[in-house]
Amino acid sequence: MIAKRLVSNLSPRDRLLAERLEALYRNWGPETCQTDPIRFPRSYLRPEDQEVAGWIASAFAYGRVETILANVARVLEPLGPHPAEALHAIRDFRRFGREELGGFRHRFHDGGDAAALLLVIARARDEAGTLRAYFERESRADDRDVSGLLDRVTARILSIDFRNALGSRAVPPRSPVRFFFPAPAEGSACKRWNLFLRWMVRRDALDLGLWEGIPSSRLVIPTDTHIHLVGRRLGLTRRRAADWKTAAEITERLKRFDPIDPVRYDYALCRIGIHQICRPEARLSRCAECLARDACATGRRNVA
Numbered sequence: 001m002i003a004k005r006l007v008s009n010l011s012p013r014d015r016l017l018a019e020r021l022e023a024l025y026r027n028w029g030p031e032t033c034q035t036d037p038i039r040f041p042r043s044y045l046r047p048e049d050q051e052v053a054g055w056i057a058s059a060f061a062y063g064r065v066e067t068i069l070a071n072v073a074r075v076l077e078p079l080g081p082h083p084a085e086a087l088h089a090i091r092d093f094r095r096f097g098r099e100e101l102g103g104f105r106h107r108f109h110d111g112g113d114a115a116a117l118l119l120v121i122a123r124a125r126d127e128a129g130t131l132r133a134y135f136e137r138e139s140r141a142d143d144r145d146v147s148g149l150l151d152r153v154t155a156r157i158l159s160i161d162f163r164n165a166l167g168s169r170a171v172p173p174r175s176p177v178r179f180f181f182p183a184p185a186e187g188s189a190c191k192r193w194n195l196f197l198r199w200m201v202r203r204d205a206l207d208l209g210l211w212e213g214i215p216s217s218r219l220v221i222p223t224d225t226h227i228h229l230v231g232r233r234l235g236l237t238r239r240r241a242a243d244w245k246t247a248a249e250i251t252e253r254l255k256r257f258d259p260i261d262p263v264r265y266d267y268a269l270c271r272i273g274i275h276q277i278c279r280p281e282a283r284l285s286r287c288a289e290c291l292a293r294d295a296c297a298t299g300r301r302n303v304a
Contacts, residue, residue, distance in 0.1 A: 097115030149218075216261045
């Protein structure tokens with residue numbers, strides 16, 4: 001619940017939005033997660049397997065949700081019940097991409113690209129022991145948010161020797177593999193990175209909360225077309241580009257309602273878009289079904 005001291009400092013409009021956000025958060029719980037890629041890390045019991053499955057699932061979390069779920073399952077299948085251990089049994093990632101992941105295709109990524117991602121995850125575990133340690137060691141006490149952490153992690157990843165997966169030491173400039181490792185410094189919203197961090201850092205009935213070394217207050221909302229649209233409709237941003245600045249602006253706005261855990265609203269807000277309750281064509285939006293309609297000008301107009 002929102003702290004009374006915060007609610008008392010909000011304008012009537014923001015107080016209404018705060019109440020609607022809380023209603024959304026309570027409505028979209030873990031019982032709905034089978035239509036979300038978070039179902040993959042949640043299906044494992046060991047933290048090391050949850051980390052690995054979470055990185056893989058978030059890396060491919062772009063495009064149609066049905067395709068995402070099918071293709072993440074395809075990558076995890078040859079890794080068996082303990083993907084963290086299975087990664088270290090792979091001696092030739094190029095061969096793994098050709099054979100175990102032969103025929104794999106997710107938009108512009110093929111089995112070889114997926115194998116390169118698995119190589120990175122394996123090397124991160126080799127270097128730091130756990131993925132938690134790999135990410136947490138890049139956190140700094142003076143970081144305002146996770147942008148610096150992600151820039152440092154991405155730079156470290158791109159310094160890995162990729163010959164075992166790609167045949168070249170460095171990732172070629174035009175390789176689709178680079179899409180797995182965006183950086184805030186380049187302006188990317190880094191939706192998939194932020195999704196992975198949300199799963200690993202936050203703890204509630206939905207998110208796993210495995211990484212206690214990164215404060216939830218530093219997380220940035222995973223911003224895609226759905227969050228961008230809903231954020232604009234609810235007055236959380238006016239920016240037209242779904243980039244890092246927009247993601248940070250939406251997050252800062254949400255901190256008015258929960259400064260410790262602003263990203264907890266992400267899952268519910270994204271559901272509104274994924275289930276086409278909120279659509280780019282305002283007249284096609286199903287505003288009567290949306291719990292945030294009273295705090296949304298489009299919702300009020302459509303319902304009226």
